[in-house]
Amino acid sequence: xxxxxxRHTLRQTLLLAMVVFVKSSTGHAQxxxxxxxxxxxxxxxxxxxxxxxxxxxxxxxxxxxxxxxxLDPYHEETITKFSHVGCRxxxxxxxxxxxxxxxxGKHFVMHAIDTFDLKDIDLNSxxxxxxxxxxxxxxxxxxxxNCDDEQGKFLTLRTFNAEPKIHEESTGSSWKSGxxxxxxxxxxxxxxxxxxDNGAYCDQPERKNQPRDMTSIQIGFSTPxxxxxxxxxLKHAAALCGARQSTF
Numbered sequence: 517x518x519x520x521x522x523r524h525t526l527r528q529t530l531l532l533a534m535v536v537f538v539k540s541s542t543g544h545a546q547x548x549x550x551x552x553x554x555x556x557x558x559x560x561x562x563x564x565x566x567x568x569x570x571x572x573x574x575x576x577x578x579x580x581x582x583x584x585x586x587l588d589p590y591h592e593e594t595i596t597k598f599s600h601v602g603c604r605x606x607x608x609x610x611x612x613x614x615x616x617x618x619x620x621g622k623h624f625v626m627h628a629i630d631t632f633d634l635k636d637i638d639l640n641s642x643x644x645x646x647x648x649x650x651x652x653x654x655x656x657x658x659x660x661x662n663c664d665d666e667q668g669k670f671l672t673l674r675t676f677n678a679e680p681k682i683h684e685e686s687t688g689s690s691w692k693s694g695x696x697x698x699x700x701x702x703x704x705x706x707x708x709x710x711x712x713d714n715g716a717y718c719d720q721p722e723r724k725n726q727p728r729d730m731t732s733i734q735i736g737f738s739t740p741x742x743x744x745x746x747x748x749x750l751k752h753a754a755a756l757c758g759a760r761q762s763t764f
Contacts, residue, residue, distance in 0.1 A: 551753045552600050555746065559598045565746075566595040568669050568736030572616070572661035586694040589615040593736040596627075603634045603757035607735060614693050619716055621695045621704060626688040626725075630733055634750075634757035636681040641674035641762070642751045644743055645734060668740030671747055673733060677762050680729035689722040690715045 559566045570591045582588075592612040599606045611626045613619075647670060648663035660666070675681045692701070708718040737743040 548603075548753060548756045551749050551756070555749055555753070556598055556600075558742070558746075559595055561596075565738050565742045567738050568593050568666065570662070570666045574662060574665070585696045585698075587615055587620065588694065589620075591616055595735070595737075603753075604631060605634060606631045607733075609735070615695050621693055621697060621701065622690055622716065623693040624688065624690045624715070626686055628684055628686040630682060630684045632675070632682040632733075634754040635759055636675050636679065637754050637759045638674045638676045638762045639751065639754055639759040641672070641732075642747055642754060643672060644668055644740075644747060645670040645672045666736070669736050669738070669743050671735045671737070671743055671750070673750075674762075675731045676760060678731045680731050682730040682733050683727065684730060685727045686725045687722050688715075688725055689720055691719040 557563070572589055572591075575588075578587075590613075592610075594610045594612075595607060596610055597606075597608040607628075607630045609628045609630065611624075611628065613624045615621065615623075647666045647668070648659055650657040650659050652658075692704075697703070704717050708714070712718055737746060
């Protein structure tokens with residue numbers, strides 16, 4: 517082969533390699549954009565995928581004294597907005613708790629903004645949570661009441677090597693719920709006077725909470741089917757952004 521022919525062959529090979537690289541890079545960029553577009557579009561409120569509502573006891577099974585005292589426990593989460601800049605994603609979530617746990621007579625609201633880079637997420641940790649898995653209490657293992665109501669609806673993820681890289685900023689407020697205790701709320705009023713900054717007893721106007729950096733997050737959706745689809749999309753986007761599995 518002559519020197520000129522060799523140069524021509526090498527030039528063709530180099531151009532072909534460049535074309536393959538450009539096509540591959542463009543394909544990845546389009547794939548990532550398409551994935552994010554699907555996530556953004558399907559989380560619009562009009563699509564009805566962005567809200568999870570859980571009652572620890574089904575409304576039809578409320579005992580008579582609950583109905584009489586207007587006790588109505590529930591937990592609600594709504595993704596008000598999902599956005600991204602490159603691989604850095606942002607979830608804006610409203611959390612609403614009414615008469616939950618031991619805080620009867622209280623209604624709590626929080627607006628949280630969670631941001632993180634998908635490359636900082638443990639790729640193997642993006643999964644659907646088992647809401648019916650037992651958890652430890654001071655009296656032994658227990659399960660969530662009415663866990664079937666939220667089974668398959670929550671996504672969980674963790675950061676790579678448990679590094680605190682999920683940043684959360686939030687505001688919150690609280691007020692009395694519609695629950696009418698037998699003492700008319702006198703005990704809570706007395707406790708509020710003694711501890712005026714305690715939100716478990718006193719109404720609190722909206723205030724900014726201390727920002728925090730976390731290693732894990734849980735996000736709820738309306739149906740198990742959509743949750744599975746979102747997990748698949750998020751895993752795909754995370755992989756394209758360079759997410760890895762934790763060292764151990």
